Amino acid sequence: xxxxxxxxRRQSAFWMxxxxxxxxxxxVALLAIIVFSxxxxxxxxxxxxxxxxxxxxxxxxxxxxxLGTDTYGRDVLSRLIYGSRVSLVVGFVAILxxxxxxxxxxxLSGFIGGVFxxxxxxxxxxxLSFPTLLLGLMIAAMLGASFExxxxxxxxxxxxxxxxVARAPTISLKQRDFIEAGRAMGFSDSRLMGRHIxxxxxxxxxxxxxxxxxxxxxxxxxxxxxxxxxxxxxPTWGGMIREGFENILDSWWxxxxxxxxxxxxxxxxxxxxxxxxxxxxxKTRVE
Amino acid sequence: MIxxxxxxxxxxxxxLLLMLTVIFVLVRLVPGDPAITILGDQxxxxxxxxxxxxxxxxxxxxxxxxxxxxxxxxxxxxxxMATGRTVLQEVAxxxxxxxELTASALLIGAIIGVPLGTTAAIYRNLWxxxxxxxxxxxxxxxxxxxxxxxxLLAFAVNLRWFPVIGSGxxxxxxxxxxxxxxxxxxxxxxxxxxxxxxxxxxxxVLNEDYIRTARAKGxxxxxxxxxxxxxxxxxxxxxxxxxxxGTLVGNSVLTEMVFSRPGLGKLILGxxxxxxxxxxxxxxxxxxxxxxxxxxxxxxAYGLVDPRVKYS
Numbered sequence: 399x400x401x402x403x404x405x406x407r408r409q410s411a412f413w414m415x416x417x418x419x420x421x422x423x424x425x426v427a428l429l430a431i432i433v434f435s436x437x438x439x440x441x442x443x444x445x446x447x448x449x450x451x452x453x454x455x456x457x458x459x460x461x462x463x464x465l466g467t468d469t470y471g472r473d474v475l476s477r478l479i480y481g482s483r484v485s486l487v488v489g490f491v492a493i494l495x496x497x498x499x500x501x502x503x504x505x506l507s508g509f510i511g512g513v514f515x516x517x518x519x520x521x522x523x524x525x526l527s528f529p530t531l532l533l534g535l536m537i538a539a540m541l542g543a544s545f546e547x548x549x550x551x552x553x554x555x556x557x558x559x560x561x562x563v564a565r566a567p568t569i570s571l572k573q574r575d576f577i578e579a580g581r582a583m584g585f586s587d588s589r590l591m592g593r594h595i596x597x598x599x600x601x602x603x604x605x606x607x608x609x610x611x612x613x614x615x616x617x618x619x620x621x622x623x624x625x626x627x628x629x630x631x632x633p634t635w636g637g638m639i640r641e642g643f644e645n646i647l648d649s650w651w652x653x654x655x656x657x658x659x660x661x662x663x664x665x666x667x668x669x670x671x672x673x674x675x676x677x678x679x680x681k682t683r684v685e
Numbered sequence: 686m687i688x689x690x691x692x693x694x695x696x697x698x699x700x701l702l703l704m705l706t707v708i709f710v711l712v713r714l715v716p717g718d719p720a721i722t723i724l725g726d727q728x729x730x731x732x733x734x735x736x737x738x739x740x741x742x743x744x745x746x747x748x749x750x751x752x753x754x755x756x757x758x759x760x761x762x763x764x765x766m767a768t769g770r771t772v773l774q775e776v777a778x779x780x781x782x783x784x785e786l787t788a789s790a791l792l793i794g795a796i797i798g799v800p801l802g803t804t805a806a807i808y809r810n811l812w813x814x815x816x817x818x819x820x821x822x823x824x825x826x827x828x829x830x831x832x833x834x835x836x837l838l839a840f841a842v843n844l845r846w847f848p849v850i851g852s853g854x855x856x857x858x859x860x861x862x863x864x865x866x867x868x869x870x871x872x873x874x875x876x877x878x879x880x881x882x883x884x885x886x887x888x889x890v891l892n893e894d895y896i897r898t899a900r901a902k903g904x905x906x907x908x909x910x911x912x913x914x915x916x917x918x919x920x921x922x923x924x925x926x927x928x929x930x931g932t933l934v935g936n937s938v939l940t941e942m943v944f945s946r947p948g949l950g951k952l953i954l955g956x957x958x959x960x961x962x963x964x965x966x967x968x969x970x971x972x973x974x975x976x977x978x979x980x981x982x983x984x985x986a987y988g989l990v991d992p993r994v995k996y997s
Contacts, residue, residue, distance in 0.1 A: 421819075521703045526928070528704075528976055531935030532953070536969055539957050540711065616828045620939055623830050624954065643834060643943075650838055657831040665826040672822065 413677075425669030432663050436482040445473035447480040447633050459651060466651045468641060474655055477633035481656065484627075484634045485663060488545070489615035492552035496614075497607045499553070500560025501599075505591050507561065508568030519565070525558040534617050538626040545628045548621060552614050563606045567599045605678050609671030612664045619660045635660050690985055697981045704973040705754050712966050713746075740963070757970055765956070765964040772967030775952060783948040786867055786940065787933055791926070793872025794879045799922070801876070802883025803915060806891060817880055824877025829936035833870045833943035840866060867944045871936055875929070882925045886918040893917075920987065927983030931976055 435442055450470040457467045466474050507518040525533070537551035571577060572595065580590050621627050622636025630637060635656040642652025720736045721728070737743045741752055756763075762772040805817040841847045847866050890896065891914055899913050938950030945951075949968075956964040 517699075517703070520700050521707070523980075524700055524704050524707075524973070524977065528973065529931035529935035531938060532931075532969075532972060535938075535953065535957070536965060537711065539965065612826065616826075620828050620830060623828075623939070624942070624957075626957075639830070639834065646834070646838065647842060650842075653834050654838070657834060660828060660831055661823075661826055664828070665823060668822055668826050 421669055422673030425666045425673065428662055428666035429670060432482055432666065433486065435479050436486050439479045439483060442479055445476040447472060447476040449473070458649070466649070466655075468638070468649075468652055469645065474638075474652065477638060478635070478655055478659055481633040481635045481638060482659070482663070484545075484622075484632060485615050485618055485660070488549055488552065488618045488628075489611050492549045492614045492618075493556060493607050493611045495549065495553035496556040496610070497560050497603060500557040501564035501596070501603050503557070504561035504564030505568045505595055508565040509572055509587065509591055509595070511569070515565075518561070522558040522561050525555075526562075530555045530613065530617055531620055534621055535624060535626060538621055543626045543629050545632075548618065548627055551621070552617050555617065556610050556614055559606055559610060560603060563602055564599055567602070568595055571595050571598055601678065605671070605674045608667065608674050612667035612671060615660070615667065616664050689988055693981055693985050693988070697977050701974065701977055702754065704977065705757055705970065706750075708966065708969050708973065709750055709753055711969075712962070762970050763963045763967040765961055765967075767956075767959050767961045767964065772964060772971060775964065776949070776968070776971055779948050779952050782946060783934075783937055783941070783950070785864065786871060786946070786948065787937055789864065789868035790871035790875050790933065790937075793868060794875030794926075797872075798876040798879025799883050799915075799919070802880040803887050803910065803918075805880065805884040806887035806918075807910065809888065814884075817884070821877040821880040824874055825881070827874060829870065829874060829939040830943050832874065833867070833940050836866055836870050837943060863944075863946070867940045867946055870943075871933065871940050874936055875933060878929050878932070879922065879926065882922050883918065886921045887914060890914045890918040924983055924987050927979055927986075930979050934972070 450472055451467075452470075459466045468474055468477070503518060503522075507515045534551045534555045537554055538547060541547035541550065568591075577590055577594060580594055585594075618627065618634075619636035619639075622634045623640050624636075625640060627634050627636050638656040639653050639660075642649070642654075642656070646653055720733045720740070720742065724732055724736060734743075741749050744752070760773075764771050765775055768775070801817050801821075805814045808814050847862055896909065896914055899909055904913065934949070937948065938953060940946070941948040941950035942954065953965070953968055955961075956968065
């Protein structure tokens with residue numbers, strides 16, 4: 399009974415648009431490098447990221463420590479490589495939760511309609527315009543700094559866009575004949591929403607997810623920088639900048655290396671998100 | 686017209702109530718007893734009881750909720766537990782610094798972003814377009830503290846053009862010198878947003894029939910862009926800038942942190958570090974009210990600027 403997610407022709411137009419976008423490949427390549435280093439961190443990292451060595455503290459970049467060492471004598475490059483794991487996992491899981499919960503809210507709100515819909519939507523409007531960082535900061539502060547709480551805080555702040563994206567097609571889909579037919583056959587509401595409405599918008603939701611993952615990683619880094627991230631000694635990029643910032647006057651590499659890492663990761667995801675959106679939306683497509 | 690303004694303002698009330706409810710629930714979600722969190726687990730039962738009574742935590746939950754909403758609506762946002770001053774006093778003390786920072790950032794964003802976005806739209810898919818798109822994408826990718834640190838390193842530490850710390854000394858000149866880097870940091874991020882929105886909006890307008898008509902009539906390109914296209918293209922830009930206001934405030938927190946400036950950011954971080962939960966809750970309420978106010982004003986301004994928006 400499900401309508402195909404997208405016809406083969408639309409799929410190929412999507413791929414053609416995506417493939418011809420040269421900037422998109424830069425994003426893919428950058429992201430591939432980052433994911434690779436996160437997955438294979440134990441094999442690539444030249445040193446133990448947690449190994450302290452007072453004799454080697456605050457060393458500038460050298461042949462043994464390619465990006466220098468921090469206040470505790472830990473190798474910056476190894477910490478950078480391991481730090482990518484936190485950023486990627488937190489960003490990915492938070493967006494996944496936001497995606498599932500957000501689109502469930504959106505579908506439910508659009509499907510039920512009426513007063514419920516209006517209340518939910520005006521709440522989401524406020525959430526959308528409330529400063530993401532401040533909301534995340536307050537949630538993280540209330541829950542306490544930990545890996546799980548960080549993910550929950552970011553997931554809550556990023557939920558609203560998914561609800562919006564899922565709601566609009568639900569409203570038009572629920573009036574279509576195949577939903578009416580399903581209802582006549584006695585399908586439950588949850589089956590109609592989950593099996594028949596959801597698959598029709600999955601691609602849009604996933605594209606929005608890729609666009610917001612950049613934002614999630616930026617928020618993770620910002621919260622870690624403020625001191626609300628995954629607690630030390632786990633290496634995180636935001637946390638490394640926080641520590642490095644204290645020695646900014648004489649050991650600049652401590653803050654600059656993780657800064658560049660965050661910038662490149664977010665940039666890669668932004669490029670990718672833009673390219674996916676352009677490919678799926680013919681209006682902005684570069685002809 | 687008047688009707689539209691009033692209607693839009695009335696619409697803000699349920700939104701505000703909803704937001705207050707969310708904040709109320711959020712604060713109640715804090716694991717553990719707030720009194721113990723505040724006083725520590727060494728505190729005497731007597732002191733805990735007194736604090737609970739003071740915070741109203743000994744009341745039933747619906748009484749607490751009703752009390753919270755009524756007090757907020759009457760303008761009482763609570764007090765800081767650390768200093769004893771009201772939340773509004775605390776905010777008023779630092780607000781000028783944050784307004785100064787965000788206003789200059791908006792100005793920089795508008796001055797650079799609008800021409801850049803317009804140029805990109807006019808030269809669509811040519812090199813000025815690609816260049817401006819790449820630049821704005823990079824600007825969007827900078828967390829505010831990363832760009833802030835890089836700027837601080839380059840212009841304050843290495844080149845020594847600006848002070849490294851704080852609002853730097855007395856006098857107007859010192860004050861302005863200390864403002865330049867933070868304002869530029871926020872302003873360039875704002876530029877990235879405004880460039881993108883202006884480009885998209887301009888592209889829409891340039892496809893309109895009346896632009897083709899004007900061109901066919903022989904309106905000079907310069908005049909066509911400035912008088913005919915840009916005026917209409919800027920309308921959605923205003924709305925989107927209103928929507929990005931939240932992002933701007935969030936980024937100003939990070940900017941204030943990097944440049945150790947006084948402001949709302951420092952206030953929040955201070956409340957966070959001293960576990961001043963009543964101040965934190967009050968700040969949340971203040972921010973929420975402010976965001977709703979800005980949204981309402983933006984919507985009304987949108988209606989005033991664009992006569993096509995239906996007032997009914």
